[in-house]
Amino acid sequence: MATPKPRVKLPKSAAAGEVITIKTLISHEMESGQRKDKDGNTIPRKIINKFTCEFNGAPVFSCDIDPAVSANPYFEFNAKVNEGGTFKFTWVDDDGSVYTDEQKIDVK
Amino acid sequence: MRNKFAAVAFGVAMASAALSPATADPVDEKLVIDDVEIVSRAKAPEGLPFDEVLSGWLYREAETRALEEDSFENPGMLAVERGEEVWNTVDGSQGKSCASCHNDAAETMKGIAANYPKWDVDAKRPINIELQIDKCRIENMGAEAYKFNAEEQVALTTYIKHQSLGAPVSLDLTQGELQSWWDRGKDVYYTRTGQLNLACASCHEANAGKMIRADHLSQGQANGFPTYRLKDGLVSLHQRFRGCVRDTRAETPKAFSDDLMALELYVTWRGTGLAVETPAVRH
Numbered sequence: 001m002a003t004p005k006p007r008v009k010l011p012k013s014a015a016a017g018e019v020i021t022i023k024t025l026i027s028h029e030m031e032s033g034q035r036k037d038k039d040g041n042t043i044p045r046k047i048i049n050k051f052t053c054e055f056n057g058a059p060v061f062s063c064d065i066d067p068a069v070s071a072n073p074y075f076e077f078n079a080k081v082n083e084g085g086t087f088k089f090t091w092v093d094d095d096g097s098v099y100t101d102e103q104k105i106d107v108k
Numbered sequence: 109m110r111n112k113f114a115a116v117a118f119g120v121a122m123a124s125a126a127l128s129p130a131t132a133d134p135v136d137e138k139l140v141i142d143d144v145e146i147v148s149r150a151k152a153p154e155g156l157p158f159d160e161v162l163s164g165w166l167y168r169e170a171e172t173r174a175l176e177e178d179s180f181e182n183p184g185m186l187a188v189e190r191g192e193e194v195w196n197t198v199d200g201s202q203g204k205s206c207a208s209c210h211n212d213a214a215e216t217m218k219g220i221a222a223n224y225p226k227w228d229v230d231a232k233r234p235i236n237i238e239l240q241i242d243k244c245r246i247e248n249m250g251a252e253a254y255k256f257n258a259e260e261q262v263a264l265t266t267y268i269k270h271q272s273l274g275a276p277v278s279l280d281l282t283q284g285e286l287q288s289w290w291d292r293g294k295d296v297y298y299t300r301t302g303q304l305n306l307a308c309a310s311c312h313e314a315n316a317g318k319m320i321r322a323d324h325l326s327q328g329q330a331n332g333f334p335t336y337r338l339k340d341g342l343v344s345l346h347q348r349f350r351g352c353v354r355d356t357r358a359e360t361p362k363a364f365s366d367d368l369m370a371l372e373l374y375v376t377w378r379g380t381g382l383a384v385e386t387p388a389v390r391h
Contacts, residue, residue: 023181074181
């Protein structure tokens, strides 16, 4: 399986006070820990267990993720932007890896 | 007495509802992927009983259609990204990747897949993208052919076909003996097989637009393959052929066998003029 790759889509600019839609997706197998391999051994759980979004350091959205969430978890949410700045996105893997992405937005 | 009449009237209403044909026509919408409109309806090539050939996209639910219209939301795009990795990965004894010879696929593979299957002069049979990849791997990379439906094979095929997104399907049947393979494919298409005694045409020609239980039958076009199916992820064309044949309870032909290559040629031709949609999103 390829290395998890985060992807984020949001507008490059917005009007002050506008509510924008943010779409996020990370490629990840989300192995639930419930399956067994050919020899009957449990395949260890390996999922993204936490996702957060911050804007200029302030929390915007966060959630814990459980094994029932399917592969390549996709989150779409809205945020109101009053000033320009940077969105920071963080995905935390069971193995301790942290995947991040940043996107700037201009406010006119 | 009144109650009895009401019951009779209700019974009649139920019966007429059950008897009316379960039609669910394709929608009258334009397919726009990332703000670029691509052809999802085209004049049918001569010899088809349809006036128009229609992309399977027109037969899907609004939510499914929306997934294909935004390449960010299209789950098949993950395979395109994976295919790009495979494209750039060195494999085989010659130390080459696809990119070593073909450089940037965005330029060298643009529009290519819209003209496949082609005639393979060496093998004297039609060749599709999967077999072309295998040929390249064996002859130029010193690598082995992929096992059918290997993850890399599907991803790389998706990546290569995606470079033709929007290009209209157009086959040159004058190459080699393609015309006789087209005839054979037509035979396969119209031959009823299996315990259910169904031909491809029974569903995708005679009953396109109708419901078969919970499934909305499309014309069965090949222009969006490999396609992302909501129920089982990325599906290659020959996997879909095999699944369809299995569902008629017939013996399932091998992928890339003569029968299925002839069928791929013929079914692809039936979609002449439709834009390549790889990776399409279907249910």
